Each structure stands twice: as structure tokens, then as C-alpha cells.
Amino acid sequence: MKNNPITTHILNTALGKPAASIAIQLFVLKENEWSLLSSAVTNEDGRIDDWHETQWYQDKTPEQLFATYKIVFSLEDYWEKQSIDAFYPSAEISFKVQDERHHHIPLLLAAYGYSTYRGS
Numbered sequence: 001m002k003n004n005p006i007t008t009h010i011l012n013t014a015l016g017k018p019a020a021s022i023a024i025q026l027f028v029l030k031e032n033e034w035s036l037l038s039s040a041v042t043n044e045d046g047r048i049d050d051w052h053e054t055q056w057y058q059d060k061t062p063e064q065l066f067a068t069y070k071i072v073f074s075l076e077d078y079w080e081k082q083s084i085d086a087f088y089p090s091a092e093i094s095f096k097v098q099d100e101r102h103h104h105i106p107l108l109l110a111a112y113g114y115s116t117y118r119g120s
Contacts, residue, residue, distance in 0.1 A: 005057050005065055006103045009047040009119075010073065014110045018046025022078050026051060029068040029094075037069075062100040070094045071105055079111065086111040 006026065010019035022042045027034040038051035057065060071093050079086035091114050097103055104119035 002058070003102075004050050004054070005062070005097070006051075006069065006071075006105065007048065008071055008105045008107065009045070010042055010107045010109055011046055012110070013108050018042070018044065019078060019107075019109055020044045020046055021081075022046075023074040024048065025072045025074075027070040027072065028056075029070070034070060066096075066098050068094060068096050073107055075109070084111050088112075088114060 008024065010022055011017070012019045020042055023039065024042065025039045026037045028037050029035075037056045038053035040048040040051050042048055073091045073093075074089075075086065075091060076089040079089075091107060091109075093105055093107065093116050095103065095105060095118075102120070106116060106119045108115045
């Protein structure tokens, strides 16, 4: 696989705009333990262009990537920069890759809640 199979973006729903400069980490579950695969920081559009480390998916077949993953969004710095005393310092989203489609995991964010869905 040449293209990034897992992408994400963050939208601050309270402000109606993307959440930039948020550090995120991607983990995979192997033998009941989470292993860090890579990290990234959201751009001005609240998206990641690609993960810092890409060897985890480079030259792999889609089937080799079938697993349970987790994205951890580090939110505390983002809220502090806006002088907002938010409830969640981080958000974790676990999901399964079990088909060959692209997996886009958006985070809809507010100071006292968040939600997600499988994007396209």
C-alpha cells in the first residue's frame, strides 16, 4: 500500500472551524498491548497530511493492515491556547480496520464533549 490508509481531521463544532496544531498518535493493538505506530500534528485545516512514520503501511497489502487501532488526540494544549477550561484533556478513538476501504476517523470537538463517525 502506497497511500496513507488511516486519516483524520478535527473540527471544533463550537467555533465551526478546524482545530489546528493538535498532536495525535496512532497505535495498533497486538497481543493485547497497544504499540505506537506513528504521530502527527493537525495542519491549519485540522487535518494530517500524513503520519510522521509511514513504514507501518508502506509496501503492505490491505489484508496485512487488518487490526484494531487507536488514535489519541492530545487536546489540553489546544484548549489552553484558547483560554478555555475544557473537560477532556485528550480523546481516544478505537476502531477496526477489517476491509480494504480507506479509513477516515474525524473528531467533532467541543469543550465539554466530542463525537466521531466513520468518514469517507
